[in-house]
Amino acid sequence: MAKRPMLEIAALEKRFGDNTILKQIDLKVAEGELVFVIGPSGSGKSTMLRCCNRLEQPTSGDIIVDGRNIMAGTSRDLAQMRLQIGMVFQGFHLYPHMNVLKNVTLAQRKALKRSKAEADVRAMDMLERVGLAHKADAYPSELSGGQQQRVAIARALALDPKIMLFDEPTSALDPELVGSVLKVMKDLKSKGMTMLVVSHEMGFARETADRVVFMDGGVIVEEGTPDEIFGAPKAERTRAFLSRVAG
Amino acid sequence: MDILIDQFFNVAIMQKAFPLLLKGLWMTLQLCVAVILLGLVGGLFVALGNLSPRRWLRWPTIVYIDVFRALPPLVLLIFIYSGLPFAGINVSPFTAVVIAFLLNNSSYYAEVYRAGLISVAKGQWEAAASTGLSRSQSLVYVVLPQAVRNVLPDLLSNTVEVVKLTSLASVISLSELLYSADMARSVTYNASPLVLAALFYLVLLWPLVRLVSHFQRRLAA
Numbered sequence: 435m436a437k438r439p440m441l442e443i444a445a446l447e448k449r450f451g452d453n454t455i456l457k458q459i460d461l462k463v464a465e466g467e468l469v470f471v472i473g474p475s476g477s478g479k480s481t482m483l484r485c486c487n488r489l490e491q492p493t494s495g496d497i498i499v500d501g502r503n504i505m506a507g508t509s510r511d512l513a514q515m516r517l518q519i520g521m522v523f524q525g526f527h528l529y530p531h532m533n534v535l536k537n538v539t540l541a542q543r544k545a546l547k548r549s550k551a552e553a554d555v556r557a558m559d560m561l562e563r564v565g566l567a568h569k570a571d572a573y574p575s576e577l578s579g580g581q582q583q584r585v586a587i588a589r590a591l592a593l594d595p596k597i598m599l600f601d602e603p604t605s606a607l608d609p610e611l612v613g614s615v616l617k618v619m620k621d622l623k624s625k626g627m628t629m630l631v632v633s634h635e636m637g638f639a640r641e642t643a644d645r646v647v648f649m650d651g652g653v654i655v656e657e658g659t660p661d662e663i664f665g666a667p668k669a670e671r672t673r674a675f676l677s678r679v680a681g
Numbered sequence: 682m683d684i685l686i687d688q689f690f691n692v693a694i695m696q697k698a699f700p701l702l703l704k705g706l707w708m709t710l711q712l713c714v715a716v717i718l719l720g721l722v723g724g725l726f727v728a729l730g731n732l733s734p735r736r737w738l739r740w741p742t743i744v745y746i747d748v749f750r751a752l753p754p755l756v757l758l759i760f761i762y763s764g765l766p767f768a769g770i771n772v773s774p775f776t777a778v779v780i781a782f783l784l785n786n787s788s789y790y791a792e793v794y795r796a797g798l799i800s801v802a803k804g805q806w807e808a809a810a811s812t813g814l815s816r817s818q819s820l821v822y823v824v825l826p827q828a829v830r831n832v833l834p835d836l837l838s839n840t841v842e843v844v845k846l847t848s849l850a851s852v853i854s855l856s857e858l859l860y861s862a863d864m865a866r867s868v869t870y871n872a873s874p875l876v877l878a879a880l881f882y883l884v885l886l887w888p889l890v891r892l893v894s895h896f897q898r899r900l901a902a
Contacts (some may be wrong), residue, residue: 441791472834480800487811489810489811490808501857509815510815513810513813513814513815514813516810516811516812516813516815517812519812520809520811521808523804523807523808523811525802525804527802527804527805527807527808528808529805529808529809529823529827530827531826531830540812540822540823541809541812541813541814544814544818544822545812545814545815545818546815586808589812590811590812593812593813
């Protein structure tokens, strides 16, 4: 199924001074595809993800989301384009001074200009989807980490993004809470969401990813299906990493 | 003892001075509202400039904050009221007080805001930006409410200082509370009006001071 690319990263470079974090990254994520990025810490995988909505400013290269280059245009264009790129952070980053419903409606109201009624309905739908409709009035501090992360997913989904970026979404969670977040992600995938995920959840990658990308030292070392990468990695660096993680 | 009571707590004189002091209090309150509101708004913009990545915005605000925190407010006030006329600029006492204290006070508010703004985690800005909110929307809806909450005791303390500062306006004969009380003192040849004025300040500020303690305790908890 050759689908159109929803996200296209082309010749992406990121340097801090003399320090090159990302070198000539090329990556395409097709519509409905779940691409999983793995690699040791410091490999540049999070930086690459954060370049996709320009939270990190790329030094050069192109980021094309559904045919539009987010490297071009004004800051207003950028804000508009970010609406189409949902992002989920390791640290959740819910707004602590707002209840769950407000967290999920804020950008709908202010960035998408939806009416309050419309935003509320959409928010409740999304909270339902992540299993937290009953927590709409709660404040983030009253929720577990897993619940907070699911609210953060609902907050991003409520804007009807074309792609979702996940930056180590379960790394800050207690082990027993990881499952609830992964379940929501799996459900998203089954409903056709395009997803780019940076994570260490290898089991989840094996099970749900369409493709796995291994990064090290700021470059993509190899990519392939989960079976290829986990079963028969070609590069020595990939093998070394996987044996360390598995061990 | 009787002399003490007669000189400081003379009820008859206090009663006589009361209407005058009430007028003075009204002026003090008007000054406070003007200086505090302008200071809160001005201080925010100075703080934002101070935190800006743009050099041309940052440098002037650094100088501004340093200069107006270092200059004694009374010096500023007398300069504006009595000095500027030499350059042909005449301002009313009220305007002189508002400008002088605004310069002083917005630089203090700016420092408080700055501390508040940097106390909010960077992730909050990023989360807001990732959902398509502009910088100013992120500031207004996400970051500023948290920043203000984090430094509420300091904002209030500073506000208490501003209220006290307005008594300096008496030196340029602006008939605020202290000036009115001192007028009454010189007319009645009795210190009771000053005591009454002190009571007014106490009633005005004591709840604010309590509130500061309350917030400090709540934030510490």
